[in-house]
Amino acid sequence: MTHALVIGGTRFIGRHTVEEFLAHDYDVTIFNRGNHDNPFADDERVDHVQGDRTDDMDLQTASLAAKPDVVVDCVAYKPAEVERAVEVFSDVDAYVYISSGDAYGREEIPKREGETPMRPCTPDQAEDDSGETYGNRKAEGDRVVFEAAESGVNAMSVRPCIVYGPHDYTERMDYWLNRVENYDRIVVPGDGQNVWHRAYVEDVASALRVVAEEGEAGEVYNVGDRRLVTLEEMLDLAADAMDTDVDVVHAGERELAVGGLDTSKFVLYRDYPHVLDTNKLASLGWESTSLETAMARTVEEHRESERDGAEYDPGREAEERVLGVLDTL
Incomplete structure (x- = not known):
């Protein structure tokens, strides 16, 4: 490859996936609409x-232009898009579809590939664009x-949980980093022991490469x-x-x-x-970055960016009222 x-x-x-493949001596072509700044515009290694x-014609053009050995599909959000892709790229050495931990349809700890049931997907859900059907559509993409x-x-799937790290345009982690940087006291719901499995973005990128190289067709x-x-x-x-x-x-419901x-x-x-079993991926030789290193890199890029996660801000004044009540207890 x-x-x-x-x-x-x-x-x-x-x-990060482009950077991962470049770091492992691949030639790389990116295929997109060009609606966002291209960080590789001046990199001669990236077409x-x-x-x-x-x-369909654009997808076929990309296939003919790149003649890829590996295809990593980062932006397939509907099952029909996956169907077209596996047809166009049917002869590549590896087609890797990015699914989601939200594809799982039952709450259990941990969620395991091939054991935990997947979400169903109706024809209407398959064509929907709302966040409510995201997991259903990703599950149906897996079935494709x-x-x-x-x-x-030679098609495979990778299911990340919540992804964080440098250049995260969702700003979910940025909200909490902004709180840590600007306030001495931070309100956390419940007892602080909530667990929502996260994946450092560079590790997701390395997983995509490792699965392309070592994974088995039809596996997730x-x-x-x-x-x-x-x-x-x-x-x-x-x-x-x-x-x-x-x-x-810590703040309870009251x-x-x-x-x-x-x-x-x-x-x-x-x-x-929400916990995913990652042993299957690790068995291919994949390793994750230490949490300390991952957070340090995330914080460094956060500070260089203008992201603050403001869209998730519940309101500091509201939090101050909560803190005031807790101080009287």
């Missing part, structure tokens, strides 16, 4: 084919991959940090990376209600733990 085509390739997971992945593999296509591989941390431990890691201290203040808040107002909080 010497040439990788990354569908997407300029924003977050795709950007760019502009087009719409939902257009499985069927393609049965027909001889979970990816996430090998050591999980609670929400409170995540904030402690961030504080250490920023060389500061924070006081994490205390939050004083500020007009509830647990749903806090990003990266989940009542029931």
Whole structure:
């Protein structure tokens, strides 16, 4: 394998995926609409084919232009898009589809490939664009991959959990980093022991390459940090990376209600733990970055960016009311 085509390739997971393949001596072509700044515009090692992945002709053009050995599909959000891709790239050495941990349809700890049931997907859900059907559509994309593999296509899936790290345009982690950097006291819902499995973005990129090289057709591989941390431990890691201290203040439902808040107002909080078993991926030789290193790199890029996660901010005044009540207890 010497040439990788990354569908997407300029924003977050795709950007790190390009860097991962370049670091392992691949030639790389990115295929996208060109709607976002291309961080590889001046890199002679990276070719760019502009087009719409939902257009069959554009997808075929990208295939003919790149002649890839490996295809990593970062932006397939509907099953029909995966169906077209496995047809166009049916003869590549590896087609790797980025699915999601949200494809799992039952709450259990941990969620395992091939054991934990997947979400169903109705025809209407398959064509929907809302966040409510994201997991359903990703699960159906997995099923397309499985069927393609049965027909001889070397297609595989990678299922990340919540992804964080440099250049994360979702700003979910940025909200908490902004809190750690600017406030001595941080309100955390519950007892701080919430667990929502996260995956460092460089590890997701390396997983995509390892699966392309070592994975088996028709298989799906979970990816996430090998050591999980609670929400409170995540904030402690961030504080250490920023060389500061924070006081994490726990707030239950009654205390939050004083500020007009509830647990749903806090990003990266989940009542029931979400944990993926990553042993299958590790068996291919994949390793994850230490949490300390991952957070240090995340913090460094966060400080260089203008992202603050403001869209997730429940309101500091509301939090101050909660803190005031807790101080009287």
